[in-house]
Amino acid sequence: MDNKRRLQEWQQQRAAREAEKAAREAAREAEIFGYMIDSNLLEVSVVDSLVQSGKTLSDLLQYHPDKLVSEFYMEAQHATEFLKGRITKKPRLDNEEPHYVNQRVLANKCFKVPFQGTAHQELHNQLVKHRATMASDVHYSPYCALVQSSGMGKSRALMELSELDxxxxxxxxxxxxxxxxxxxxxxxxxxxxxxxxxxxxxxxxxxxxxxxxxxxxxxxxxxxxxxxxxxxxxxxxxxxxxxxxxxxxxxxxxxxxxxxxxxxxxxxxxxxxxxxxxxxxxxxxxxxxxxxxxxxxxxxxxxxxxxxxxxxxx
Incomplete structure (x- = not known):
């Protein structure tokens, strides 16, 4: 009986590890971590290092909650269902694109949570600075380029300029x-x-x-x-x-x-x-x-x- 119980426990632990690994890979593939990152782009390297070290979704949510959009996950229910959808291999029609739909739904919900950080203020300061120092004979226009990977908060930071009138x-x-x-x-x-x-x-x-x-x-x-x-x-x-x-x-x-x-x-x-x-x-x-x-x-x-x-x- 002891051997049988130990075998069952080992199988359960193995299944849990495999499920966690699959969830981590699916989350990374879908860039779910990117959508969670605070719009202050300086946090990207911190979160990326956590992902690379094998931290799970729960670990990320617990890390520095004021710097992550943890409010979105509410009991992590949305994230759990999203990951299940990515892990489960289901046959689909050629015109179905669940990967795209899921990511957009996730990003849409992230757009609705309270904005974190001061990225929009920094962007506004740069635009005002460029406007004040622009020389018409040197500069074409007081443009400011935002360069970062997809899902890191560029659009959200830009849209939040509306809060600054x-x-x-x-x-x-x-x-x-x-x-x-x-x-x-x-x-x-x-x-x-x-x-x-x-x-x-x-x-x-x-x-x-x-x-x-x-x-x-x-x-x-x-x-x-x-x-x-x-x-x-x-x-x-x-x-x-x-x-x-x-x-x-x-x-x-x-x-x-x-x-x-x-x-x-x-x-x-x-x-x-x-x-x-x-x-x-x-x-x-x-x-x-x-x-x-x-x-x-x-x-x-x-x-x-x-x-x-x-x-x-x-």
Whole structure:
């Protein structure tokens, strides 16, 4: 009996080890750890070292809970079911892509938990700094590049700029089959991916600015952000991207740029819509008294800078 009991215990322990190994491999494959990482990108190396040392999902959730998005897992129920779905080998039809669907569902839920860290503030500080120090004869534009692996929090940090009263203009160029979240921005991304001229990009930016100018007086930065995020099924919540695309397509027959200096033409082309946005932002400024709003200078430094996210660009 003792030998039989010991054999059963050994078999149970072996099965548990194999299940844990399979779960760890599935989690790594699905980049579940990447979605858990705090948006402060400095934590990536710390979590990666834990993964490489063989730590389990439970170990990661217990490690530095204020630096991981542990709230999402609630009793780790969602993660457990997700891992079971990845471990179980089930026959599927050719048109089924559970791997992509599961990752997007997971990322969608992670987007809804309270934001961790100060990555969005650091990004905002850099943009303001670049704007203030930019020299027009040296720099093309006060751009700031975010470079990091997929699932590490770039999109979330960018979108969180809305908490700092920034209107973010978002367009994802992720491939049609990628698990990126938010997913590819439909027809707008298709047209952007095939636009290779300077005047074409000016028309693209002007389309964003024109629609924003129409909405800004009645739309908060948070609401503007939500219009650009998909629902739980991956479909757009509104028709903002479609409006931008239609506005952009109006310029297809515009040839006013021909024979002109492209920089001077682009400035003249967008100046009026930028001024209208600046005026609207001045009226909404929280730092000015009613008498000061006509002379507001708080918004002028960055209001004419459209913050774009183009994921998947080559």
């Amino acid at each position: 920034v209107y973010v203009c978002y367009c994802s160029l992720a491939s049609h089959t990628a698990t990126a979240f938010p997913p590819r921005t439909g027809g707008l991304a298709d047209k952007l991916a095939s636009t290779f001229t300077e005047h074409g990009m000016v028309f693209y930016l002007k389309a964003w600015l024109s629609i924003l100018a129409d909405c800004i007086s009645t739309t908060s930065p948070e609401a503007w952000k939500q219009y650009q995020l998909p629902d739980e099924h991956g479909f757009p919540k509104g028709d903002l991207a479609e409006k931008i695309l239609k506005e952009w397509m109006k310029s297809d027959l515009d040839d006013t740029y021909k024979g002109k200096d492209i920089d001077k033409w682009s400035t003249a082309s967008c100046s009026e819509v930028i001024k209208s946005i600046e005026k609207a932002l001045q009226k909404k400024c929280r730092q000015c008294s009613p008498d000061e709003k006509t002379e507001c200078k708080h918004t002028l430094a960055v209001s004419s800078l459209p913050l774009m996210k183009q994921e998947g660009c080559k």
